[in-house]
Amino acid sequence: MLQNDSRQLTQIKLGMDERSVNDKVIRALADRGDIYVNGGYLCTLGTDSDDRVIVRRLHRASVRETISQTVRFTEVLSRNGKEHPVARRVPKWCHDAIQQRGEWDGIPSLRGIVTCPVLKSDGTILQTEGFDPESGLYLDLKEAFPSISQNPDRATVEASVKMLADVVDDFPFAQPVHRAAWLALVLTPIARQAHDGVTGPLFLIDANTPGAGKTLLADITSIIVTGKDVARISAPASDEEARKKITTLADKGEQIVLIDNIAGAFGSSSIDAALTGTMWKDRRLGSQELIEAPLNMTWMASGNNVALAADTARRVCHIRLETSHENPEERTGFRYPNIKEHVKSQRPGLLAAGLTILRGYIAAERPNQSLKPWGSFESWSDLVRNALVWAGEPDPGETRQQIRVLADNDRDSLHMMIEMLETIDPNENGLQASELLKIAKGETGGFDDCEVERLCESIESLCEQSMKSVTPRKLGVRLSHFRNRITSNKRLDFRTSRGARYWFVQPIEAEGRRSPSEQHINEQS
Structure with missing residues (x-):
């Protein structure tokens, strides 16, 4: 945080070598200990209305002010044959160059702010408040958390699973695997820094009727991780709206987000991209400024009997709630009548339980659970899914099989393939399956x-497999399966040459001409 105290100012003499002066200023800023680099910009830390630590980017005026609080510039003037040091203001060329430099030697990189202990990239647990240079994370604690063992035994891990499951005992999970999917949701944000790749899939909390507890389940998840209700956004009406919302959320550095009360079909190319990406680039709303922010947020969505586009469906872990009550909001006799207050009071222990499950799996040297691959989410799957199955829970990934009834995978997969084949082969020359894979x-x-x-x-x-499992033969078989099926007034077809099939997209308005697949192109020398 910016400190306006009686710190000793660093004395720097101005000279003709501007770069040398700027280097000295940067060293002085680094020595302060409260200046960081975040998202390609200099920043410091502040607090919001809830007394939570937040990142404050140093804009042009802030950079100048910060330098003036850190450095005393002097210029040596000669008078009557004697040299006299004269104090000077921060030169414009100095603060402009420092702000735009892009790399600031000695100033640490701040990857983000977390409000609870988390796993670090080396598999150990970050549980000391303040900035951790190794992980680049700032741990902002407002509660006393129990010390978490780096080597928990199996009995402790099983007790941790039971502790978390106890909290949601009143929720009508359709099957045990859906409760396991909720456990995966709790573990995802606290495991984020411990694996490379994307954060994880979108967790869809879906129910058969209103009032089943979807939003409440999302809130208690967020309370366990962040200590507060989940940040909510409405379902975007268009992809443009989705893109703008993602930009705002990424810029704010939200840990958990809920797309609340989805009505109708759900799917967006921007949300799909956010789920399978690690960085987000876009212009900040209301300005021409380009921002680049990490995509560390865990996504949730809620709705009743949600219909999913296939692109989105394969990125979803399903948490299904099913109740036999016509008006479930009128239910009584809950184990925890005020569940949110109960979770708030037990938050340190619940959070520690989640970390104990993850740490126990890592301490056991991460035994392979032989789970089905989940394309695009391999690193998340290797840690979170494997840890839960190792701890005795069903595989949350099995919910993917059940959610396929909510999406027309074939139609949407074909549509996406046709769209991409048109893009990369606009002249309809045709591409072999092996070329497509390359x-x-x-x-x-x-x-x-x-x-x-x-x-x-x-x-x-299209192949329902991760890329590393797809061979040219498998892709060719799947393309053949979709041959001549029409979608969006187009169809997938092939022509042959030297015994090889060259796939291309054919508009159906060309029906009057002879189908290229009926033409055999003579072998060329």
Whole structure:
């Protein structure tokens, strides 16, 4: 946090070597101990209305003011044959150059602020308040958390699972696997810093009727992790609206977000991209400023009998609530009548229980549970899913099989493949399955990162496997399965040459001409 105290000012003489002066100023800023780099900008820490630590970016005026609180500039002037040091204000060239430098040697990088103990990338637990240089995280604690063992035994892990499950005993999970999916939701944000790749799938809290407890379940999850109710947004009406909301949330550094009360079909290419990305780039709302922020948030969504687009469905872990009560909001006799207050009072122990499960699995040297691959979420799956199954819970990934009834996977997978094939092969020259795989793996030049990523997603969706499991033969079989099926007035077809199939997209308005698949192109020398 900015400190306006009686700190000793660093004396720096101005000279013609501006870079040397700026380097000295940066060293002085680094020595303060309260200046950081976050998202490519200098920042400091402050507090919000709830006395929570927040990141405050140093804009131009703030950089100048901070330098003036840190450095005393002098210029040596000669008078009557004698040199006299004269105090000077912060030069414009100095604060402008420092603000725009992009790299500031000695000033630590701040990856984010967490409000509870979390796993670090080395698998140990961050539980000391303040800034941790190794992880780049600032731990903002407002409660006393119990000390968490780095080597919990199996009995302690099982007791931790039971403790968390006890909190949601009143919720009508459709099956035990849906409760396991909720446990995965609790573990996801506290495991975020311990694995590479994306944060995890979207957790859909879905019910058969209103009043079953969807939003309440989301709130108590957020209270366990952050100490407060979950940040809510309404379901975006368009992809443009979704993009703007994601930009705002990423810029704020939210840990957990709920897309509340979804009505109708749910799916958005921007949300899909946020779920399978690690960084978000966009212009800050109301300005031309381009921001780049990490995507560390855990996504939740809630609704009744939600219909999902296939692209989104494969990114969803399903938490299904089913009640036999016509008016479940009128139920009585709960084990914890005021569940939110109970969770708040027990938060340190509940959070410690989640970390104990994860740490126990890591201390056991992460035994492989032989789970089915989950494309795009491999690193999350390797830690969170495996830890829960190792602890004796059902595999949360099995909810993917059940949620497929909520989406037309074939139609949407074909639509995405046709869209991508048109993009990368606009002249209908045709591409072999092996060529498509090389492009999707980034092994072929001439395509931008967005095209490569989108093609990779379309192949994974079409084949229902992660890229590392897809072979040219498997992809060819799936393409053949969809051949000549019409979607959006287009169809997938192939032409042959030298015994190989070259896949392309054909508009159906070309029906009057001879189908290229009926033409055999003579082998070329």
